[in-house]
Amino acid sequence: MIRINDNYLNLQDSYLFSTIAKKVAAYTKENPDKKVIKLGIGDVTRPLAKEVILSMHKAVDEMGEKDTFRGYGPEQGYDFLREKIVEYDFKSRGVDILPEEIFVSDGAKSDSGNIGDILSVDNKVAITDPVYPVYLDTNVMAGRSGKYNKDTNKYENIVYIPTTAENNFVPELPKEKVDIIYLCLPNNPTGTTLKKDELKKWVDYAKENKSIILFDAAYEKFIQNKDVPHSIYEIDGAKEVAIEFRSFSKTAGFTGVRCAYTVVPNELFGYDKDGNKVQLNKLWNRRHSTKTNGVSYIVQRAAESIYSEEGQKQIMENIRYYMENAKIIKEGLKEAGYTVFGGENSPYVWLKVPDGLTSWEFFDKLLNEVNVVGTPGSGFGPSGEGYFRLTAFGTKENTIEAIDRIKKWSK
Numbered sequence: 234m235i236r237i238n239d240n241y242l243n244l245q246d247s248y249l250f251s252t253i254a255k256k257v258a259a260y261t262k263e264n265p266d267k268k269v270i271k272l273g274i275g276d277v278t279r280p281l282a283k284e285v286i287l288s289m290h291k292a293v294d295e296m297g298e299k300d301t302f303r304g305y306g307p308e309q310g311y312d313f314l315r316e317k318i319v320e321y322d323f324k325s326r327g328v329d330i331l332p333e334e335i336f337v338s339d340g341a342k343s344d345s346g347n348i349g350d351i352l353s354v355d356n357k358v359a360i361t362d363p364v365y366p367v368y369l370d371t372n373v374m375a376g377r378s379g380k381y382n383k384d385t386n387k388y389e390n391i392v393y394i395p396t397t398a399e400n401n402f403v404p405e406l407p408k409e410k411v412d413i414i415y416l417c418l419p420n421n422p423t424g425t426t427l428k429k430d431e432l433k434k435w436v437d438y439a440k441e442n443k444s445i446i447l448f449d450a451a452y453e454k455f456i457q458n459k460d461v462p463h464s465i466y467e468i469d470g471a472k473e474v475a476i477e478f479r480s481f482s483k484t485a486g487f488t489g490v491r492c493a494y495t496v497v498p499n500e501l502f503g504y505d506k507d508g509n510k511v512q513l514n515k516l517w518n519r520r521h522s523t524k525t526n527g528v529s530y531i532v533q534r535a536a537e538s539i540y541s542e543e544g545q546k547q548i549m550e551n552i553r554y555y556m557e558n559a560k561i562i563k564e565g566l567k568e569a570g571y572t573v574f575g576g577e578n579s580p581y582v583w584l585k586v587p588d589g590l591t592s593w594e595f596f597d598k599l600l601n602e603v604n605v606v607g608t609p610g611s612g613f614g615p616s617g618e619g620y621f622r623l624t625a626f627g628t629k630e631n632t633i634e635a636i637d638r639i640k641k642w643s644k
């Protein structure tokens with residue numbers, strides 16, 4: 234008899250962004266004449282940088298020649314990419330990371346979901362609330378949560394750390410002892426960032442409680458404020474307590490290309506059932522080399538190209554383009570009378586929905602009445618109820634049009 238993983242039955246019907254896509258598809262089918270503007274999922278619209286395309290073409294040509302053809306590469310990533318990452322993403326910020334601590338992969342979504350493979354199901358998990366739904370869903374799948382409570386929109390045995398306008402979106406340290414802490418900074422969806430002294434509190438907490446911080450830095454390139462750290466490793470001692478996820482998706486427009494990496498420092502240890510220290514880098518390396526053959530040579534060459542002078546210039550132009558969209562959204566919504574957050578160090582604008590409406594009701598109204606798609610705050614967690622997210626990753630034209638429609642509609 235085939236027994237299933239019962240934990241899957243404990244999940245909500247479908248993944249947040251799949252539910253939205255289904256609703257939008259149904260609306261579009263019924264209203265084929267309507268131009269629906271999608272500012273829901275954070276998917277990029279700018280084409281790849283010229284440098285990226287040139288590198289990919291070159292790599293494709295290499296693959297067509299017998300002397301330069303490549304088959305399986307190192308599962309952890311080619312040295313040419315790992316060394317560039319070490320130098321440009323870390324050394325440039327005063328952080329020493331070794332190439333062997335970098336694991337190249339197809340996405341931060343997969344890595345942040347898969348990392349649980351090397352951690353016991355008995356660990357107590359804390360997530361900031363609202364947050365990227367993958368952290369919660371993958372822990373439910375693994376069996377680290379208890380039952381879902383429909384009334385509270387919460388799972389038992391998961392510690393939710395509310396970040397709302399009431400606490401200025403700054404998460405407080407958990408009151409109880411937790412083992413795994415997910416931090417996404419700049420935050421998806423609220424756009425919150427933490428300064429070094431605020432982040433240090435989390436590193437200190439993790440050290441004191443022998444916990445691990447799973448730090449998602451997918452949006453670090455959008456940081457504008459000089460005093461905001463781009464990596465958790467900018468905090469002394471963080472290498473002993475944190476794994477960091479990075480992605481080329483939002484940074485370099487790779488949502489359709491797929492490339493990311495995870496940093497597992499050698500100094501980071503977990504404990505086995507007898508309390509012995511075990512190096513997590515070794516475990517992740519074992520998992521990675523067993524379950525994946527890595528990322529294609531062509532894609533890794535493409536990722537490498539963003540670290541050249543020209544590559545950096547070109548990707549930063551795209552980031553500025555999106556941040557300009559964020560400003561258009563934020564300013565426009567303010568003019569329309571909304572209370573708005575985020576959008577300053579992140580490509581997401583987080584707004585308060587008008588009184589009396591739930592996040593999903595606002596979603597439906599916006600879709601049906603102005604044909605604009607956003608993401609309901611409650612999809613990111615119970616504390617997201619009453620909020621709504623718009624992404625700055627659309628085209629400038631569509632962003633302006635969407636905000637104009639919302640402004641007229643809100644009058």
Ligand code: MLT
Nearest residue numbers: 273274275276342365421
């Ligand atoms: C989002 O919209 O939150 C992200 O694009 C989803 C993702 O990165 O998987």
